Amino acid sequence: MQVTETVSDGLKRELKVTVARPEIEEKVDARLQEMKQRANIKGFRPGKVPVEHLRRLYGRSIMTEVLQQTISETSQQALAERDERPAQQPQINLPEDSEGVENIISGEADLEYTMSFEVIPDMELADLSKLDLEKEVAEVDEEDVEKSVQQLLESSATYEPKDGAAEEGDQLKVDFVGKIDGEPFEGGSAEDISVVIGKNQFIPGFEEGLVGAKPGEERTVDVTFPEEYGAEHLAGKHAQFDVKVKEVGAPKLPEADDEFAKNMGFESMDKLREAIRDKLSKELEQASRTKLKRQLLDELEKAHDFELPGSLVEQEFNELWRQTTQQMERAGKSFEDMETTEEDERERNRKLAERRVRLGLVLAEIGQRNDIEVTDEEMKRAMMDQARQYPGQEKQVIEYFQQNPSALIELRGPIFEEKVVDYALAMANVTEKPVSKDELFNMPEEEAA
Incomplete structure (x- = not known):
């Protein structure tokens, strides 16, 4: 050769x-x-x-x-x-x-x-031990624990018939016929439907239009379908619903006692509150890690400047642009509606593509130089996690990954990235900053974009 x-x-x-x-x-x-x-x-x-x-x-x-x-x-x-x-x-x-x-x-x-x-460019990796990062941390508020308990009680509520007018939280059994320009439309009619006022499970304005209704009453409720409504022929349309109220029920919440906890699968209310507290703590920790990871990636991007492979940038840009245009199409939006131009949006996607490629190469280099690998056991767990999302089809999902190398690569990518991020965070100087829950979940507008 x-x-x-x-x-x-x-x-x-x-x-x-x-x-x-x-x-x-x-x-x-x-x-x-x-x-x-x-x-x-x-x-x-x-x-x-x-x-x-x-x-x-x-x-x-x-x-x-x-x-x-x-x-x-x-x-x-x-x-x-x-x-x-x-x-x-x-x-x-x-x-x-x-x-x-x-x-x-x-x-x-x-x-x-x-x-x-x-070729992948030569790069001089930044000294991770010299990165100074600040981790925002928040404690679980007992008030939030009690709010979660209250939500569980409300979700377990039973409803007792009442003769008075329907109020917030009441459950109504209704028949309705939806019309546009006086003509019934497909899928707009139903019988014996339960509606809980304030649950926001129906088109905006529908539940509000039933406040004050009594058993046996008939009334017309005016609504407007959201612009992004799933059925295109209804999106943005004004409609009237002829509603017949059959029953009105007032909520009756169970007592917050050990009996209720046992019905929820716990030994006692203390154990139930402990489980809620643990769940909220994990949510706070996840939010904390997300913001810390974003900060780490920002610092890594600032610390590395090298020529990017044009083919990788173009591939990433094309995928981002495809997602952007598809989202706009689904929402029925134009660039003008979004107060931007196609040129500006392309430039924004181009910069994001460059950031992703640069960080992808940096993380890959950190992983390679430090012998960070995804183990077979980690891949098996990831496949099982994916399979559990499709009850009854677990075998087909596992076979799909086993027969499609590209699917395995996509599955491996996020695992590898998280392991490299864990390594980088362990090497960096991370100090904790106590903040409130609202501050932790607050994200500046430019970061959200």
Whole structure:
């Protein structure tokens, strides 16, 4: 194999690889000899089929397989010998003229191809031990624990019939017929539907329109469907619902005692409150880590300045732009509606793509230099976590990941990133700053964007 560098421009590389014809022929002959031992062809005893006969029957297909295998092996060998780290899978190009390709396949010419790629840039990693980070931390407020208890009580409420007017929190059983311009519309009618005023489970204005209603009453409720409503033919439309109230029930909450806790699966109210407190604590810790991670990534971006592989940036930009345009289409929004322009939005996506690529390369480099790896056990747990999201289809989900290397890569990525972030945070100087819950969950507008 002979390798010649034909392009070296910044991060761009192009190599011309030549594999001599005798080397290819040797591989083809080896494949034919292997085939001879197991070929079962009419008119010949097993293992006695002449090689030339096999060459006439299968020579072209074998040559194609050998060439594909040779290109795969020699391209990897060329990269290894030059200690090149491609940013993406190299692009392989055979001779453009059909005659040249035919000469290679027919064994009349050496195998020649070019491989084009961009390399991962050399970078000097920042000293993680010199990063100063501030971690916002908040304590669980007992008032929030009691609010959660109250929400559980309300969700377990029963309703007792009442003759008076419906109020906030009451449950009504109703029939309704929805109309637009006086005509009923598809999916707008129902019978014996339960509506709890204040739960906000219906179109805005519907529950409010039932306040004061009494059993047996009929009334018309005016509403306007949200602009982003799922059914396009209803989005933004004004409608009237003719409602017949059949029953009105007042909520009756259970007592916050040990009996209630046992019905919820806990030994006592103390144990229930302990579980709620633990859940709220984990939510606060997650919010704290999220803000700390964002701060770490900001500092890493500031500390590293190197040329980015254009192919990676373009790939990331295209994905971001696809998501942006799809979201706008689903919401029925234009750039003008969003008080921006296509040019400004493209520029914003371009900068975000560059940030993601830069940080991705930095995190990958930190992981590689510090032997950070995702273990088989971690991958198994991740697959099981994904499978549990599809009850009854767990086996199919596991098989999907096992049969799709690209899906496994996507599954591995976030695990690897979190492990590298954990390593970087352990190395950095992190000081804690006590804040309120509201401050912890508050995110500046520019960060949210």
